[in-house]
Amino acid sequence: MELYIFDGSLEGLLTAVFECYQRKSRVVKLVSEIHHVPDVFDAGFRVDSDREKGKRVWKGLCRKLGKEWQLRFYKSFLSEQPEAFQHLLNFARYIIDQPTGAWENFAHPDVLAISQTSQKVHREKHRMEAFIRFQKTADDIYYAHIEPDFDVLPLLPDHFQNRYADQRWIIYDLKRKYGLYYDLEKTEEIELDSAPQMSIVNALPSDLLDSQEALYTLLWQDYFKSTNIQARKNMRLHVRHVPRRYWKYLSEKQDQF
Amino acid sequence: MYERIREKLGILADAAKYDVSCSSSGSNRKNENKGIGDAEGTGICHTYTEDGRCVSLLKILLTNHCIFDCAFCVSRRSNDIKRAAFSVEEVVELTMNFYRRNYIEGLFLSSGIFKNADYTMERLVRIVKKLRQEERFNGYIHLKTIPGASDELLREAGLYADRMSINLEMPTENGLKLLAPEKSHAEVKKPLKYIQNNITQFESEKALIKSVPKFVPAGQSTQIVVGATAESDKEIMHTANAFYQNFSLKRVYYSGYIPISNDARLPVIGSQPPLIRENRLYQADWLMRFYGFKVQEILNDLHPNLEADVDPKLSWALRNLDQFPVDINTADYFMILRVPGIGVASALKIVQARKFGRLYENHLRKLGIAFRKARHFIRFADSPMLLKEYEAGHIKGIILSESKSKYQANPNNQLSLF
């Protein structure tokens, strides 16, 4: 078995796939720098991220995989999980080596892993689309911050810019310290010098907010209560759908803190 | 200053909540005019109530004033409650401000009937028209059809709404006559048919001419109240089935009756709503719509009611053991779908994966099927030899004892357990 160490980028991962063929490696263990614990006996091979090599592998994969599986590959990568990197490498090699259609082999461990990991990332993306609560600021920007389990920000622009095409908005990932800003024309990545803290109550200080913001937060909280049917109360089901770690996003849950 | 609008919202959201439909799916409205919002695909649940129901739309009544006196309804004329009414502007403002903050997918607007049907319908239409034309709102709109409203108003409403619905309320005409003498199923069928015909007509015109506007793109739905009157599950599901077929409905909702009245014709206040029964009905509904079951297979004169302790798919399998075991490696997709413990997604994965080689137990476990349940009904590459055939009661006993917590008295109103 050979040890490959890469820089944690998608380009690096694809380059690693390239090197497997170039170096005629058989079984490869792939770790990213930050997860790598140096070992005196096994220095490992350092993968040098390379645009061209990465591109060639990606093109090769795209020839074999449909749109949906290309996206699954990318989503699994965004999971940032050490096991996922290994599965992605194995999966890429398996797909390249087999005739088209091999992704349907759900009995294959790497195919199954990619399908499951991408599903998890997809679910987190979907939760962000559901649970983000914008607050309107005094300068007419709709602002929300998040701390998603996975790096889902790159998956969000389409949904939010299609939907909120006529308002400016910011979605900021406090954990990874970058965000998306839509300026009515396009969405760009931004970094804020002084991003607010994720307080348990997801709220900007009131002096930054639009004068109507407090009213609509209140009305939404009222609505959440009024639309509940007490006779059917079922908190187990409630918590299954809205796990507690997401409550900090939800203005309707603020009185729970 | 906030108090008036807060009070109205309180009253009119409370009165609207007994309509259980929450879906914001099935439409295809894009944000093409660089306005605000879209309504494509499956829709999003932005939160869940403490009773575990999806909240995706702002669900309110325009008013809870009503000239009718339907015994099962909180807004009935004879009920001594606070009444309120929104103005057109108030509904528009609320919708837009909730939508812009990503609270909701859109609006579900219904109303008590004040003055007369057309007067009420005309107000509703005015709101949705304003949303679409002045606010350039492309989010989801579910609009209630007011029984007795004129064809012209219905047709106009259909140009702005994504979905329209009108509730059957009681599963049979007799049940309805008992509790709402002023209403009839005929009154529900007429507008359903009218809108269905228009949908077909708009669709065929749109196939020829691109500029033909959308007309109720997410189709129609209805709601049946369960447990207020004495109908069997068979009567309920056969009615639902007929409405699916005759009116191309997208959804039938089953709403366990929540006692809200001291009327002697109805279950007393404080009695438990029939939530398990409601859940079983939804499961039966899914079997019809996604699993290729005919309603007669699930409910018939011999079996007029769904079982409380096992889901209808398992129940059917136990009654039809002669159709099992199903060989995972060779059986037809539709037969695999009928195996208890195997859902649509895993059935698909099975037929894809078996092209690459025979499937063993460890594959099946990883593919996400409920193996402990399914194993009684399937054969796979390394199936243990069958020493004797178990009979239905025995299998049911094993499954129930293995999954106690899941089936026991957990009032579960959402679909999750096949």
Ligand code: SF4
């Ligand atoms: S017509 Fe509708 S709002 Fe009026 S009492 Fe009957 S069900 Fe309730």
